[in-house]
Amino acid sequence: MIPVDKLLKDLKNQPLEDVLEKYDISLSDLFRIQRNRKYHTGEYKYITRTKSKAYSINKTSDGENCYFGTYKDKKEAEAIVEELKKCGWDINQLPSILERLNIQSKSEREY
Structure with a gap:
């Protein structure tokens, strides 16, 4: 399981390609993770x-x-x-x- 908080922090501080490689995920996987986040908490x-x-x-x-x-x-x-x-x-x-x-x-x- 990918630690979403850490992933999001890395997205703010690192290039997208590096984050995708680090977590071994595709761009579509990243979109799926983003879509499933709770925005209105x-x-x-x-x-x-x-x-x-x-x-x-x-x-x-x-x-x-x-x-x-x-x-x-x-x-x-x-x-x-x-x-x-x-x-x-x-x-x-x-x-x-x-x-x-x-x-x-x-x-x-x-x-």
Whole structure:
């Protein structure tokens, strides 16, 4: 079994070809390992980094995805998630949470 943490660390610090050779795996094996990783673990499972380097908050409940906005800063997104957890993810509470934390969503800042 390949130690995934060590493999990922090596990928950050060594050329791809060297890592594939070191672990005696193919590129398709590496893709399979990456695909099977748990990306949304722990406290960050509701926060996703967007292509524009912002942070989007989403939560899936009963098969429905609920969007809580996109924010420029990870700390802002984390604070909002904590407040949403306290109110049971009531989306109607989002405007008062944003006001209380003095945070604007990305779409509010664009206008």
